[in-house]
Amino acid sequence: IGTAVGVSALNAYGTWEQATGGIETLFKGSAKKVTGYADQAYKTAGVSANAYMTTVTSFSASLLQGLGGDTEKAADLANTALVDMSDNANKFGSNMTDIQNAYQGFAKHNYTMLDNLKLGYGGTQEEMQRLLADAEKLTGVKYDMGNFADVISAIHAVQDEMGVTGTTALEASSTIEGSVASMKGAWANWLTELGKTDGDVAGMTSRLAEAVGVAMGNVIPRIQQIFENLVASIPAMFDGLRSTSPEAFLPMVDAVQGVVDAWQGLSPGGKKFVGVFAGVAVAAGPVLTVLGKIVGVVGKFVGALRFVGPVLGALTSPVGLVIAAVAALVAGFIYAWNHIDGFKEFFVGMWDGIKAVTASVVDWFTGTALPALSAAW
16 A cells, blocks of 8 residues: 555656646746645645646646736636636536636637536637627626636636536535545645655645545435435335235344334434444545555555664554554544534434344344244244
């Protein structure tokens, strides 16, 4: 795992070097402003910093020309364009690559892909002129179709009027797809940071952890709800099975029905425990993959430092690692208990849930399963 992450980090850093070189060449004194926007793009545009800078580089020459070389304005307008692209893709379910291709076409005065934006305009020069005219009505600003900066501003005005603006940032915090895209962008940024001489690995790790937490927070409740609704639908299904199944199968139907009865007997806290456990089990896969890669990198690094001395060797021994892992779990549990909403209630309700399940299963076994099996035997 550590080797694979190391290779990925090396590739990501190589892309970053290339991308920042292009940004510095084009934006000169405003390059840091562009890279600052790029660092936040995992939230604002749902892409990594490298993807952000690569896309900006593809059309910035035309943008700067339209702004008379004003790199400060170009940095801001390039960010507007990138966020608008992502907002459009999220709002209309479009392919991000198709939208990027459309903008790159606009930079070359090619408007045949205007319809890729799904804003109600066809892919012709006349339709772009109509969009600019509509934008002028909204803002009172006269837009020049031959100026790429004006085209970006006009599209932004139209999307803002249609309620497209801001959907990416909203979805990054409130939807499954948006938060997972944000998590992927944060992961790519973390890989890049590993290769930097003066990289802020701690800060980037914190951002990654935050993005992972947001994604888990969106995924787990939905899986929990699906699980609860699925269980709630089972009684009706088994009523149908009981009325249509051959008599020989009824003990089996009754046995499964007992599990459903046990669920119905759970306290609210117990149901929450089972539902959340199911949600975590399903949602944890991709997140644990990311965390496993991080642990792999750290483990390789610690292993390489064993020559420092016997103390470090002891800490990295199996026993030391177990102690450290237990300490980390305890610290994490204490933090969650005091800071995460619903965490305490989750575990307080767990004991009630266990008792309710046990009592329900015992009652079902002695009152339903044994008589049914005896009769079948």
